[in-house]
Amino acid sequence: MEYRVRFVREDREIAVPSGTTLLQARIDAGLETDAPCGGKGTCKKCAAEVRRPGEAGWQQVLMCQTAVDGDLEVRLPEASGKLRVLTDANGADMAWNPMVRAVQLEVPPCLRGESSADWTRLAATLAKQGITVQDPDPTVCAGLGHLLAQRKGRVWAVISGDRVLEVRADAPDMYMAAFDLGTTSVAGYLIDANTGATIATAGERNPQARFGGDVISRADYALANGTGELSRCAREVVDGLIRRMCVAAGVSWERVFAVSLAGNTAMHHLFLGIAPDSLVKAPYNPTLSQPLTLRATDCDLHAHPRALLYMLPVIGGFVGADTVACLISGDWLRRDRLTLMIDIGTNGELVLGDRTRRVACSTAAGPAFEGAKIACGMRGADGAIDHAWLEDGQLKWHVIGEGPARGICGSGLVDLVAALLARGDMDGSGRLAAGDRFDIGDTGVYLTQKDVREVQLAKAAMAAGLRLMAARLGVAIGDIREVDIAGAFGNYINPDSACAIGLIPVELRDVIVPVGNAAGAGAKLALCDVNAWREAETLARTTEFLELATLPEFQDEFVEQLNFYEEEE
Numbered sequence: 095m096e097y098r099v100r101f102v103r104e105d106r107e108i109a110v111p112s113g114t115t116l117l118q119a120r121i122d123a124g125l126e127t128d129a130p131c132g133g134k135g136t137c138k139k140c141a142a143e144v145r146r147p148g149e150a151g152w153q154q155v156l157m158c159q160t161a162v163d164g165d166l167e168v169r170l171p172e173a174s175g176k177l178r179v180l181t182d183a184n185g186a187d188m189a190w191n192p193m194v195r196a197v198q199l200e201v202p203p204c205l206r207g208e209s210s211a212d213w214t215r216l217a218a219t220l221a222k223q224g225i226t227v228q229d230p231d232p233t234v235c236a237g238l239g240h241l242l243a244q245r246k247g248r249v250w251a252v253i254s255g256d257r258v259l260e261v262r263a264d265a266p267d268m269y270m271a272a273f274d275l276g277t278t279s280v281a282g283y284l285i286d287a288n289t290g291a292t293i294a295t296a297g298e299r300n301p302q303a304r305f306g307g308d309v310i311s312r313a314d315y316a317l318a319n320g321t322g323e324l325s326r327c328a329r330e331v332v333d334g335l336i337r338r339m340c341v342a343a344g345v346s347w348e349r350v351f352a353v354s355l356a357g358n359t360a361m362h363h364l365f366l367g368i369a370p371d372s373l374v375k376a377p378y379n380p381t382l383s384q385p386l387t388l389r390a391t392d393c394d395l396h397a398h399p400r401a402l403l404y405m406l407p408v409i410g411g412f413v414g415a416d417t418v419a420c421l422i423s424g425d426w427l428r429r430d431r432l433t434l435m436i437d438i439g440t441n442g443e444l445v446l447g448d449r450t451r452r453v454a455c456s457t458a459a460g461p462a463f464e465g466a467k468i469a470c471g472m473r474g475a476d477g478a479i480d481h482a483w484l485e486d487g488q489l490k491w492h493v494i495g496e497g498p499a500r501g502i503c504g505s506g507l508v509d510l511v512a513a514l515l516a517r518g519d520m521d522g523s524g525r526l527a528a529g530d531r532f533d534i535g536d537t538g539v540y541l542t543q544k545d546v547r548e549v550q551l552a553k554a555a556m557a558a559g560l561r562l563m564a565a566r567l568g569v570a571i572g573d574i575r576e577v578d579i580a581g582a583f584g585n586y587i588n589p590d591s592a593c594a595i596g597l598i599p600v601e602l603r604d605v606i607v608p609v610g611n612a613a614g615a616g617a618k619l620a621l622c623d624v625n626a627w628r629e630a631e632t633l634a635r636t637t638e639f640l641e642l643a644t645l646p647e648f649q650d651e652f653v654e655q656l657n658f659y660e661e662e663e
Contacts, residue, residue, distance in 0.1 A: 098165045100147075101125060103172075116142065116157035116168060121304050125170075130307025130464075133158040137307070137467065143169040193404065193621045194254045194287045194351045196266050197223060201247040212238045216261070220251065228256045231400060252351060255387065255624075259351055259400045269293075269343075269350045271336050271397075272617035274416060275328060275357035275365060276300060277309055277440035278464060278473060279582070281614045282335035284343055287351065290622055294339035299473075301327040302364070307464065308440050309360035309412070313370040321367045328365040329394045337396060350397040353390050354404040354627075356617040358414035358441060362405065365393070378411035378641060385631050406620060406630050410639030412456035417443045419616025420580050421633045422626050424609070426452065431575040434560065434602070437613065438504075438583045440464050442556050445637065446563040446574070452633075453563045455640040457555035462548040463504030463583055470539045472501030479506040479539060480586060484513050491534060499537035505586040510534070510541060511549050512591035515658055522658050524550050553597040554655040559642055560599070561651055566640060571599050580612035595658050 099119045100107040108123040117140055120127050130137040135156050143152035144166050152169060201219045204210045213230040216238070220227055238261055241249060245263050252260040252268060260266065268287035273280060277300060284294040302324050305315040316324050332355065340347040355365065359380050363370050372381050386405040390397045406415035420437055427449050435445040442457045462468060472478050477500030482491040491506065493499045502510065514520040519527050526532055530543045564571055577598060579587065589606040592598045598606065609615075619626040642648045 097162050099123070099162060100165075100167050102167055102169050104170070110162055112161075112163060114162045116144070116155070116160045116162060116166070117304075119162060120157060120168075120170075126299070126301075127304035130303070130311070130467075133306075134311075135159045139307075142171065189623045189625065190290045191623045191625060192270070192287055192290070193354075193402075193624060193627065194252065194259070194268050194270055196268060196288070197225065197251050197253055198265070199223075199247070199249055199251055201242055201249065203242075203247060212242055216242075216251070216258075220253070220258075225253060226256055227253070227258050231258065233400065234258050234261060254352055254402050257400075257402065259398065259402070267345065267349045269340070269345055270352040270354070270621045271339065271350055272354045272614065272621050273332055273335070273356070274419065274611060274614035274617055275332065275355055275361045276416070276581075276613070277312075277358065277361060278303070278307075280331050280335060281611055282332070282339055283614060283618050284336075284339035284345075284350075285618065285621060292618070293345075294343040296335045296339050296342070298331050298335055300361075301331055308458075309358065310374060312364065313360055313374045316364060316370055317374070321364055321369055324364045325367040326394075328361065332365075333395050347396050348398055350390075351401050352404065352621055353395060353397060353401060354406065354617045354620045356406045356415040356419035356613050356620075358416050358439075358443075359408045359411055360414070362408055362415055366405070373411050378643070380408050380411055380414075383408045383410075383634065385627070385634075404620060404627065406617065407634035409454055409634050409637050410456075410641070412441060413443050413445075413454045413637075413639055415630075415634075416613040417445060417454060418630050418634050418637075419614070419620070420578075420609075420612040421445065421452075421637070422616035422619050422630055423612040424578060426633060427629055432569060432573050433576045433578060434574050435578045435580060435612075436556070436584065436598070437580040438463055438556075438587075439581050442552075442559075444556070444559050444563060446560065446567060446569075447637075451567065452637040453566050453640050454637050455559045455563055455642050457559045457642065458552070462545075462552040463507065467548045468502065468507060468545045469542045470501045471507070471545075472503055474503040474505070474582060474586065477501060478503040479510070479534065479537075481588065482506055482509040482513050482534075484517060487517065489513055489517070489534070491537075499534070499539045502534075502539055502541075504583045505588065507541075507545075507549060508591045508595060508597065509588055511546065511658075512588075512594040514541075515594060520546065520658075524656075524658060549595070550656050550658070553595055554652050555642075557596055557599070557655040558648060558651040559640075561655075562642065562645060562648060563640060566638070572601055574602055575605060577602050577606045578609045578612070579606060580609050582611070584608055585610050596655065 095112045096109045106123045110119045140157040199219050270285045272283045281297045306312045385407040388403040390401040390403040408414040437443045445454045476495030478494045479491045479502040524546045532541045593600045593603045
């Protein structure tokens with residue numbers, strides 16, 4: 095039996111079978127959905143009001159825990175506004191040696207009495223320019239004979255690696271698209287392959303969020319339901335951004351010849367439709383780690399019919415291609431001074447080292463800073479408190495969009511905890527002086543004792559991971575000469591607050607450098623410099639992966655880092 099579910103504010107109605115959860119009905123209705131806990135009922139972020147048609151009163155429910163057993167009207171909370179997606183980055187200087195290039199040729203004719211194939215002569219002409227190409231693509235050869243005869247051998251070839259993607263009469267318009275496929279958001283860049291200019295950028299929330307806010311929730315969903323929906327979501331958002339950027343730049347998506355993609359290991363696997371079994375079971379290894387060159391159309395992307403998709407390699411189970419992209423962006427194969435790179439997203443990845451040796455690890459820091467386990471937590475969108483500070487002993491705060499506060503995002507959470515610690519509203523053990531809740535003025539937004547504990551768990555995991563990496567390399571924390579903080583959280587976080595709560599060691603305060611979306615910058619570099627693409631494989635292969643869960647000393651170090659730094663008298 096089917097029942098009608100009507101979403102009132104959105105004026106959207108859908109028929110669903112009896113027993114369907116309201117959360118699934120919302121997904122099926124095509125409405126943006128965020129379910130950080132993956133529908134387990136623990137995050138309480140899918141609260142909504144429901145009633146039977148004709149009833150006067152509304153009842154508040156959790157959509158993931160409410161089955162449809164009759165016709166229903168649903169009133170969703172007002173949308174929190176568009177997610178801020180960071181696309182700016184400070185990357186290494188780019189050497190222009192692009193993955194796609196156009197080569198002008200003069201292919202000699204086949205002389206009477208000879209039997210020399212058109213492709214053979216084309217390949218020989220390319221070889222004289224130092225370009226070796228692989229076996230011919232029949233679709234490229236379809237009109238080759240006519241074109242060579244018409245142009246008397248003077249043609250242009252579009253080359254990527256050892257492949258000829260197109261042969262045409264005139265100098266071609268060519269574009270490339272690079273992507274940072276994050277757990278929370280996706281950032282895209284459209285690049286003119288003739289000039290190297292970035293001509294459009296775009297960002298979007300990762301629609302996989304409807305299946306869980308973190309990679310473990312999504313992996314669990316994939317194991318229970320297959321990878322189809324999650325793979326489709328990832329491919330659709332990348333494809334949509336390609337088309338959106340092409341429209342913004344006034345170019346045809348059919349002229350996009352190369353796409354690069356960097357994501358954490360779970361996003362990498364789910365995009366490709368690879369079951370994440372090995373990621374969620376010991377020893378937590380990836381199924382596939384090598385760099386890949388695929389047909390873009392085989393992954394449902396609208397681009398040139400022979401466009402190539404370059405998938406950057408991954409390092410380990412939870413240190414993925416996005417970390418490799420950050421290392422490309424930071425030019426780590428030529429970095430002499432000891433550097434710490436921190437990328438805090440839905441997961442927290444750290445790399446410590448230099449050009450000669452690097453150690454990487456992953457910690458479960460992200461859920462707190464992404465708002466998943468915080469009572470009033472939310473992503474960085476309109477209505478989120480993103481900064482807080484003390485002014486003459488009074489707590490002040492800023493709200494994204496300058497409107498009323500509706501929640502608090504990661505950077506605001508760190509600021510707030512640091513401010514409470516400094517003012518004495520919370521002690522070094524994390525205990526709130528006022529009881530189980532601290533209200534932020536009359537905004538209706540508050541911090542609970544449980545929220546503080548979540549921050550402590552997150553920062554302790556990060557701090558413990560850093561110290562164990564330093565021990566593995568045989569260096570002291572004070573030996574670190576630079577701290578690069580990547581990602582949106584790192585871009586907006588106040589370094590003073592991060593050090594005040596022990597997220598970053600206080601002795602490193604003066605060497606902290608926000609580097610923006612370094613993963614996106616690395617994905618761009620992989621297209622703009624062939625050598626960067628090659629270095630990605632070297633970085634992935636030679637960076638040591640430290641699996642913290644297998645280290646017996648991790649638990650002791652983690653407990654040691656739980657307390658906040660006490661303010662000195």
